[in-house]
Amino acid sequence: xxxxxxxxxxALRAKYAQIGSQIDHSELHAGKQAFDQDTWDRLLEAGLxxxxxxxxxxxxxxxxxxxxxxLEGLACSVRTPGILLxxxxxxxxxxxxxxxxxxxxxxxxxxxxxxxxLSATAIADPDTGTDVRSTSSVxxxxxxETFMLNGxxxxxxxxxxxxxxxxxxxxxxxxxxxxxxxxxxxxxxxxEVGDYDQKLGNLDLPTGPMKFTNIPLHYGDLLGIPGKxxxxxxxxxxxxxxxxxxxxxWMIEPMLKEAMRYAQERQTFEVPVLEFQxxxxxxxxxxxxxESAKWTAYGAxxxxxxxxxxxxxxxxxxxxxxxxxxxxxxxxxLKLYGTKGYHQGEVSTFLRDALAFCAxxxxxxxxxxxxxxxxxxxxxxxxxxAAPVREERLLETA
Numbered sequence: 001x002x003x004x005x006x007x008x009x010x011a012l013r014a015k016y017a018q019i020g021s022q023i024d025h026s027e028l029h030a031g032k033q034a035f036d037q038d039t040w041d042r043l044l045e046a047g048l049x050x051x052x053x054x055x056x057x058x059x060x061x062x063x064x065x066x067x068x069x070x071l072e073g074l075a076c077s078v079r080t081p082g083i084l085l086x087x088x089x090x091x092x093x094x095x096x097x098x099x100x101x102x103x104x105x106x107x108x109x110x111x112x113x114x115x116x117x118l119s120a121t122a123i124a125d126p127d128t129g130t131d132v133r134s135t136s137s138v139x140x141x142x143x144x145e146t147f148m149l150n151g152x153x154x155x156x157x158x159x160x161x162x163x164x165x166x167x168x169x170x171x172x173x174x175x176x177x178x179x180x181x182x183x184x185x186x187x188x189x190x191x192e193v194g195d196y197d198q199k200l201g202n203l204d205l206p207t208g209p210m211k212f213t214n215i216p217l218h219y220g221d222l223l224g225i226p227g228k229x230x231x232x233x234x235x236x237x238x239x240x241x242x243x244x245x246x247x248x249x250w251m252i253e254p255m256l257k258e259a260m261r262y263a264q265e266r267q268t269f270e271v272p273v274l275e276f277q278x279x280x281x282x283x284x285x286x287x288x289x290x291e292s293a294k295w296t297a298y299g300a301x302x303x304x305x306x307x308x309x310x311x312x313x314x315x316x317x318x319x320x321x322x323x324x325x326x327x328x329x330x331x332x333x334l335k336l337y338g339t340k341g342y343h344q345g346e347v348s349t350f351l352r353d354a355l356a357f358c359a360x361x362x363x364x365x366x367x368x369x370x371x372x373x374x375x376x377x378x379x380x381x382x383x384x385x386a387a388p389v390r391e392e393r394l395l396e397t398a
Contacts, residue, residue: 020077201352245322
């Protein structure tokens with residue numbers, strides 16, 4: 001694992017940082033809800049998706065570290081995370097197609113992504129949330145490798161504007177297993193897309209619900225084997241989890257830089273407030289949290305790409321550390337700026353958007369449950385692997 005970007009990656013980082021710095025956030029501060037199509041188009045023109053789409057499907061097929069450098073550049077210069085969350089969602093779809101898509105699916109859907117079409121991933125149910133084993137979205141097998149999909153999803157990023165959607169469902173008759181993944185085109189008969197969600201923040205990330213009523217499907221609409229989709233789902237959503245942690249950390253950078261300048265200029269009792277220990281604590285806490293989130297995310301990516309058994313656990317940790325960094329940092333910024341921060345503008349917008357990280361990519365409770373499950377699994381595996389060694393030693397001493 002190289003702990004610094006090479007020259008190509010540094011150039012990518014600088015290139016996308018420049019794009020991020022050109023985004024006009026004034027309409028978001030004023031409360032306008034709209035997807036940032038202009039920035040999305042600029043990212044497409046800059047070749048962002050070519051980095052991770054294989055050459056045989058029209059991309060450059062570089063690697064995920066190059067993409068991470070580009071994402072980091074974007075994250076360190078934008079002031080609202082909506083476009084970053086869109087990029088992460090789309091990257092997860094590319095990862096899923098690269099790993100589990102058929103040749104036909106890769107040619108079709110990766111081709112659409114290279115044209116700038118938006119994808120969506122429908123995981124959460126209105127009644128059970130992200131507990132996918134309890135999903136009430138059901139896939140019923142029919143004759144001649146056909147299926148019927150019924151159910152509903154909510155809080156789906158890009159749902160109102162997506163060209164296609166990956167739907168998480170389960171085979172009819174299965175209790176908590178049988179998870180399946182379906183690729184569903186916009187405009188499909190029986191697909192109903194609801195109105196835009198009205199949210200506290202992230203107004204440039206359109207989310208909404210979907211309803212599926214007797215949607216006819218065939219075997220080619222499935223991503224992977226029906227009933228065997230849970231492990232595949234975990235594999236590609238783990239990438240998103242570590243990226244949530246990474247962008248959380250880097251979004252703090254420009255805000256922290258401005259806060260340092262403000263604390264030096266703002267005086268109380270003829271002394272810059274930066275000289276007070278309680279202000280120093282807020283600023284140093286932000287720095288410590290951001291650095292912790294960055295390096296946890298880098299480690300998680302290395303583990304994920306190398307197939308390390310603890311990768312899923314570390315990806316959840318990266319998400320939690322990043323979410324804590326950006327939410328606590330945003331609150332400290334509001335306290336530092338006082339009334340000025342509470343007024344409509346960058347700080348209050350940053351706080352509203354940052355709070356989304358409490359839930360985006362899974363709640364803290366969900367990730368802690370995942371972490372403890374992974375801890376148990378890794379411990380059981382280690383005990384199983386150690387058992388033959390102990391038996392061999394006993395035989396040697398008998």
